[in-house]
Amino acid sequence: MPKITDARREERRALIVEAALRRFMSHGYQRTTMADIIEESGLSAGAIYGYFPGKAELVYAVATRILSARRTELAIAGRDRALSPAAIVTLLIDGVRREAPMPVLMQVWAEATVDENLRALAETAVSEVRGAIIAALIPWAEEDRRRTGGVDPAAWARAAAPVITALVPGFVLQRTLLSDFDEQAFLRAIALVVAADVDDRPTG
Amino acid sequence: MPKITDARREERRALIVEAALRRFMSHGYQRTTMADIIEESGLSAGAIYGYFPGKAELVYAVATRILSARRTELAIAGRDRALSPAAIVTLLIDGVRREAPMPVLMQVWAEATVDENLRALAETAVSEVRGAIIAALIPWAEEDRRRTGGVDPAAWARAAAPVITALVPGFVLQRTLLSDFDEQAFLRAIALVVAADVDDRPTG
Amino acid sequence: MPKITDARREERRALIVEAALRRFMSHGYQRTTMADIIEESGLSAGAIYGYFPGKAELVYAVATRILSARRTELAIAGRDRALSPAAIVTLLIDGVRREAPMPVLMQVWAEATVDENLRALAETAVSEVRGAIIAALIPWAEEDRRRTGGVDPAAWARAAAPVITALVPGFVLQRTLLSDFDEQAFLRAIALVVAADVDDRPTG
Amino acid sequence: MPKITDARREERRALIVEAALRRFMSHGYQRTTMADIIEESGLSAGAIYGYFPGKAELVYAVATRILSARRTELAIAGRDRALSPAAIVTLLIDGVRREAPMPVLMQVWAEATVDENLRALAETAVSEVRGAIIAALIPWAEEDRRRTGGVDPAAWARAAAPVITALVPGFVLQRTLLSDFDEQAFLRAIALVVAADVDDRPTG
DNA sequence: ACTACCGGGACCTCCCGTTACT
């Protein structure tokens, strides 16, 4: 029964990936040994190596899982009305905040520094987010040409997107490292610094 | 060998730290073995362990070196005139761009996720940068109350600083991971998104 | 490989312990490296560390094996008739002589000087031997009160036991260190010095 | 001035040997590193290697010092009157008890198991003690032929000496390993087991 | 003569991935 088998297979893979993710969260990727993951997953060494050729592939799977999470978020959100840069950033960060295991996210970025496969994975993810941002910025720029100082909306969006994208890792880093970091204050402050609509400003 | 002079000692330490840094750049902290560093430095195991108790302390030294680099930069730059948020970010990123070994910076951030000493080190560094940003923002906010929507300049600066800080890791990440990343375009685009003075806008 | 049977597991452990023992005999505990033991046992590092957490536990196992060997010997021997001090010593030393790897025995004693676990192990062993000696002395003392100068047999046995016990390490030491040591002469001479029955005296 | 220099040299050597001995006492020979001894002695590595070619020679020196301590003791004590076996043992053990660093003594014996030089050293020491014992036993045997069952005194002394010698290491071992060992009781019990004169028996 | 730094060789341990068996 290949169909059931396939489903079970995916289930197993997910189980393993989650076990790995949990250990990466608490001990870091590099310090996590296969034995750790084996223990955490409740499976045996052989079983895991039946699903993943090695430790590297496990990170790839974990990374894929983490990085692909917020991909579509934005496109959906942007459907009904034009979003200001500040609104976009807020949306993104809110997504990360709710879903992403930030320490592992950082570890993946760092590992991507040195592992080409991971870099490619991360690049794709970042590019996709950037693409979504561009797509969401254009209607906002078109609504009112003064917003972009008269520049061509598409060109403006392409230029601005990287800067907007940059705020996400900045948030993650501070969230992860600073013991006194105030998430809510950060979210509210975005509109103080980044171009925003009047109604993006937090009330009160 | 007789007692080495303090200056020479510092020189040696720097030599070792730089050797470690180079290897971290190309292979990553975790994949760099002590043997690598020994080879890269041209010294022997005994020599290195005379200066650093272990591999961990080597990363701390490397981290300290990297993180403390841009500390004062801003304060100096801000002396003569008030700086807009965009100008501050540009300054900071320019500093990072010229001096920081970005991949290692990211590795340190990631490792800080899991190593408390490193976290403390990173936290201090980030806090200092944030402090400098706040100090630089206040005069700008005071110059013209409309810039902050009538809010108290100091409060505004404290709120805005984290967001401005966030752009630096965002830049580093994209710079490190994206093969098509355009540094100059990023620098120019800052003023498109972040509050800026008229003359911060890039010409042309 | 599937789960190994308990019997097989014990067999493996014994194999390793014996390999270690052999090397300890020829090179001493401290100078024996894990690599030596690995080679001697014909197994691999991984295998050995599956059975023993580290080198220290290996000595504990070796020590346990050596020390527990002569434990019951005496009790059995003493069953049918009362034994004189000289007879007891002779029995004990004969046991050591036939079974114990004396150099390792001395190494264990020395190491016990510095390793608390080993000390505890050795203490237990010595105490047990002493206990057995006491038990064997009492009937002999009771048979004829003149033998103990009229002292209470049990008290006398408790007092005399340490002195009798002492002869064993004394034998081991001389056997190990003196190139001209004559085991048989020593055994015969015991009755010359230590309280003995008439028929304990060697004939001829 | 060679004479003064020689004196100073010996002083230095003694200083080093004592430092080594102290560490051997607390940490054991094998676990004591040259760095330990350097620290303990207050000298520097170079200085020590000026006096001893290496760690091995240091143990030899320590061993020589320990082993030669009780050498003459007996001969002197035996001058005025004939000593019974029990009296001899008591004298010897009392000497060890007061002067010898017993843990190191045991370590030396164990190391002698494996280091030929040390074995030779130890052998000499044991032989000398045995010789002294023989010399002290003969007059006692001659005083009253019944004491030796009519055997030739010299032959008897030679045969008995090893057994008497054996009690010393036996004492040291129990003293070192057993937490509940009672030195005084042991000394008193010697005469219960070993051939003794009436007046050797402890009073009371 | 003495200092204290350095060279380099192991040593113990750990960890990844395989393999023999269920």
Added chain:
DNA sequence: AGTAACGGGAGGTCCCGGTAGT
């Protein structure tokens, strides 16, 4: 498909002894 024992290769660290310099 899954178990768990095993093979074997480094990795970090330590430690001995030599030696350049006062």
